[in-house]
Amino acid sequence: MKAIIVQAEKEDRDLIYTDVEKPTLQSGEVLVKVAAAGVNRGDILQAAGHYPPPPGASEIMGLECAGTIVDAGDTNQQVGTEVACLLAGGGYxxxxxxxxxQLMPIPKGFSLSEAASVVEVACTVWSNLGMLAKVTEGQRVLIHGGSGGIGSFAIQLCKALGAEVAVTAGSQDKLDYCRNLGADILINYREEDYSEVLKNSCDVILDIMGAKYLRGNMRALANDGIQVGIGLQGGTKAEINLGLLLAKRLTIAGTTLRGRSLEDKAAICRDTITHVWPLLEDGQIRHHIYASYPIAEAAQAHRDLVSGEVTGKLVLEF
Amino acid sequence: MKAIIVQAEKEDRDLIYTDVEKPTLQSGEVLVKVAAAGVNRGDILQAAGHYPPPPGASEIMGLECAGTIVDAGDTNQQVGTEVACLLAGGGYxxxxxxxxxQLMPIPKGFSLSEAASVVEVACTVWSNLGMLAKVTEGQRVLIHGGSGGIGSFAIQLCKALGAEVAVTAGSQDKLDYCRNLGADILINYREEDYSEVLKNSCDVILDIMGAKYLRGNMRALANDGIQVGIGLQGGTKAEINLGLLLAKRLTIAGTTLRGRSLEDKAAICRDTITHVWPLLEDGQIRHHIYASYPIAEAAQAHRDLVSGEVTGKLVLEF
Structure with a gap:
């Protein structure tokens, strides 16, 4: 079959579209013919050699896709069913x-490309803000990078849950985009210190910056606040003031989705279908594809995502 | 009335037993004639000027006591009732x-001195291990300083909840004491590196060391593990590896009891009565008073607690 792989021998680690072995099924797995795959920041890291797949996972990139079941293996799934899929790899x-x-139904009214690119963000955002931080009505939630794929989704989810949403972004255009999604407090991090503006006021922070923002986030958190970290774009090692952690009764948590057990992933998929799919289907969360590319042009999609100019999700189509 | 206060003008900040104003009641408060007060590490810090009482709280030390209601104020409490009390201050x-x-019943079979010295430890340990970390059967819990007041209580609570308990302590005598309380894994931190022995195996860590142990604790935690910090005996500022936090999906939380709202404290007292009082009354948690002192000898009690040789609680008696 055809797939995108990383040509790791070459110094610039090109993505190439080539022939590879078709996967074989293990017990409990189905084979899906991929129609579309979402592009995620984890793919960029993996292509660069910084985010190796967990043991046993496909060497092919791709953390989410949608398509059609062509072999149900030893499961009770039906061949021909269209599904969205949360993957540890292989979507490309x-x-x-x-x-x-890790099979999820196509949300009603969604195309396969839309479904393919909503799985990872929906499961990531729900498992962190819904299941871990337990965002509830009336809380203030700070979302860094509000205009990105994760941020856009998180803004709308938090508004649907009845929270007040503060966002940071690096330009007025991006902040306008966040405002249109429902964000209440808009902070241009190039012009203002978010930790001063939001000092001691945030119940929950969804963080993607890691080390660079830890101090500011702890300042912005209210008593009993929680930070959930899902990205390390600002580095990994930071000084933490545990005196402040105790005095404000803070919680600093971090997660990744891909390394979780099959049981965990299945539980997250179930909970996401229950709580998030209805919000997608009734339009409370709008899912925005910024651009689609033929699968052979995956390298261009990666370059565009790295550029930082993307507001919404990128999709590769077979 | 008589009370212990800190003579703050003197350089060595002596504790002195002297005459002070009797407290007046605000709405929702009762006046308790104190029979006994527990001695806590927070008292030592407060006497040294490092742990000032929260706004509005008594300047007199003492985070817990037991005695008799002598004025019910505007509440429906009965004058003459013996009670144990969680305090923001004033127990001395x-x-x-x-x-x-913050009134709690005297556990059946407990003396007033025993009740006076069990409140703070019971509420601290339950709010952290029961309510926050949600210790459950089959988990492995690491308790640092297992032979101290908090540690001894935590070992027994975790065993009652069906967890496996690992402890660290600095001598064989202290480890033997922990073994007698039910601890399963005994580590002398002067001889072994606990983070190597317990690498990637602990579901919950109750930490009192702060900065000094953060790196070791994160190494000892299993995937999805949580550290709850309630002390900073090893300093406040540490480097944290957020990459490891995300990869292992860890949670680092910290709390103090005294700064919480009245509503929070009432909720913690209720939950502690429900879940912990039965364990005290049926002997699953034995509460051990190491030594009692007349109230006028509070300074000696403080010196003894600082010595590090105490296994169990110290009580001041009126």
């Missing part, structure tokens, strides 16, 4: 093996 | 004003 291939617990 | 005085939500 023509076929991918998927554990049954 | 002959009388103390207590918010109604």
């Amino acid at each position: 291939g023509e076929y991918v093996e998927v554990p049954e617990g | 005085g002959e009388y103390v004003e207590v918010p109604e939500g």
Whole structure:
């Protein structure tokens, strides 16, 4: 079959579209013919050699896709069913093996490209803000990078949950985009110190910056506040003031989705279908594809995502 | 009335037993004639000027006591009732004003001295291990300083909850004491590196060391593990590796009890009565008074607690 792989021998680690072995199924897996795959920041890291797949996962990139079941293996799934899939890898291939617990229905009214690019963000945002931080009505939630794929989704989810949403972004255009999604407090981090503006006021922070923002985030958190970290764009090692952590009764948590057990992933998919799919289907969360590319042009999609100018999701189509 | 106060003008900040104003009641408070007060590490810090009472709280030390209600104020409490009390301060005085939500019954079979010295440890340990970390059967819990007041209580609570308990302590005598309380894994931190022995295996860590142990604790935690910090005996500022936090999906939390709102404290007292009082009354948690002192000898009690040789709680008696 055809797939995008990383030509790791070359110094610039090109993505190339080539022939590879078709995957074989293990117990509990189905084979899906991929129609579309979402592009994620984790793919960029993996292509650069910084985010190796977990043991046993496909060497092919791609953390989410949508397509059609062509082999149900030993499961009770039906061949021909269209599904969206949460993947540990393999979405950039023509076929991918998927554990049954990571199959999700196509949200009503969604195209396969839309479904393919909503799985990772929906499961990431829900598992962190819904299941871990337990965002509730009336809380103030700070979302860094509000105009990105994760940020756009998180703004709308938090508004649907009845929270007040503060965002940071680096330009007026991006802040306007966040305002249109429902964000209440807009902070241009190039012009203002968000930790001063929001001092001691945030119940929950969804962080993607890691080390660079830890101090500011702890300042912005209210008593009993929680930070959930899902990205390290500002580095990994920071000084933490544990005196402040105790005095304000803070919680600093971090997660990644891909390394979780099959049981965890299945539980997250179930909970996401229950709580998030209805919000997608009734339009409370709008899912925005910024651009689609033929699968052979994956390298261009990666370059565009790295550019930082993308507001919404990128999709590769077979 | 008589009370212990800190003579702050003197360089060595002596504790002196002297005459002070009797407290007046605010709405929702009762006046308790103190029979006994527990000695806590927070008292030592307060005496040294490092742990000032929260705004509005008594300047008199003492985070817990037991005694008799002598004025019910505008509450429905009964004068003459013996009670144990969680305090923001004031326990080292002959009388103390207590918010109604922080009154707790004397556990059946407990003396007033025993009750006076179990409140702070019970509420601290339950709010952290029961309510925040949600310790459950089969988990491995690491308790640093297992032979101290907090540690001894935490070992027994975790065993009652069905967890496996690992402890660190600095001598064989202290480890033997922990073993007698039910600890399963005993580590002398002077001889072994606990983070190597317990690498990637602890679901929950109750930490009192702060900065000094953060790196080791994060190494000892299993995937999805949580550290709850309640002390800073090893300093406040540490380097944190957020890459490891995300990769292992860790949670680092910290709390103090005294700064919480009245509502929070009332909720913690209720939950502690529900879940911990039965364990005290049926002997699953044995509460050990190491030594009692007349109130006038509070300074000696403080010196003894600082010595590090205490296994169990110290009590001041009126």
